[in-house]
Amino acid sequence: MVTSHKDVENLTLTFVAEFPAPVGRVWQVWEDPRQLERWWGPPTWPATFDRHEFTVGGESRYYMTGPDGTKAHGWWRITAIDAPHRLEFEDGFGDQHGEPTDKLGVTRMVVSLEAAGDGTRMTTVSHFTDAEHLEQLVKMGMEEGMRLAMGQIDDVLGTA
Amino acid sequence: MVVDRVFHALADATRRDILTRVIREEQSVSALARGYPMSFAAVQKHVAVLESASLVVKQRRGREQIVRADLTAMRRAAALLDAYEELWRHRVQGIDRILQEGS
Numbered sequence: 001m002v003t004s005h006k007d008v009e010n011l012t013l014t015f016v017a018e019f020p021a022p023v024g025r026v027w028q029v030w031e032d033p034r035q036l037e038r039w040w041g042p043p044t045w046p047a048t049f050d051r052h053e054f055t056v057g058g059e060s061r062y063y064m065t066g067p068d069g070t071k072a073h074g075w076w077r078i079t080a081i082d083a084p085h086r087l088e089f090e091d092g093f094g095d096q097h098g099e100p101t102d103k104l105g106v107t108r109m110v111v112s113l114e115a116a117g118d119g120t121r122m123t124t125v126s127h128f129t130d131a132e133h134l135e136q137l138v139k140m141g142m143e144e145g146m147r148l149a150m151g152q153i154d155d156v157l158g159t160a
Numbered sequence: 161m162v163v164d165r166v167f168h169a170l171a172d173a174t175r176r177d178i179l180t181r182v183i184r185e186e187q188s189v190s191a192l193a194r195g196y197p198m199s200f201a202a203v204q205k206h207v208a209v210l211e212s213a214s215l216v217v218k219q220r221r222g223r224e225q226i227v228r229a230d231l232t233a234m235r236r237a238a239a240l241l242d243a244y245e246e247l248w249r250h251r252v253q254g255i256d257r258i259l260q261e262g263s
Binding site: 015025 | 255256
């Protein structure tokens, strides 16, 4: 089950999902960089976390590799942790060496995990600085969405 | 509300795809129509919904009708939030897969 709420004026996206696993298990997909990198990037832009300090004030460095080998760098800075229920961090773009650049916007992320029946409800709230920033952020995702759509069209045409 | 119309316009996968394409580059309705397994009229209808949400503008150029993205800051933000939501859907699917593996 997935629901979302978009607040266009305040540029936030609230996304709620439920998983059939206990809170502690869902926490691990954030805590363990090997699990995190399997879902953080868009489908054909897999992420690699080469640093992941999961503690308040800790930083992460990651890059996502596109289909043509292009690397998009990003970083996290963790601002609050209350394991296994709450995680707050800033997510930003990195330069070609992966170091934070202040030229582009920073997303503030608040993740909450709570027990819901036998499973876990995960709420993520993303706060963006401005629309331009958001645009940068989804560019890859949109290209990806477009490619997926194209692939589906190819399939349809191929079997026609 | 403009924003409601925007979200209605973007609730459809084909319209999201059309918008994505014309954000990258303006295109004629006939060029768009070639990209989808549906009739020219159906694609034209999708373009009209995007137009009524003020997400695109149509312009006659010779025999062609050219579709361009027309995004003020707020409409742009709505479209972008929508795309960002797609990313989160993918992420949730990814987490689901991992959770199903080793429990």
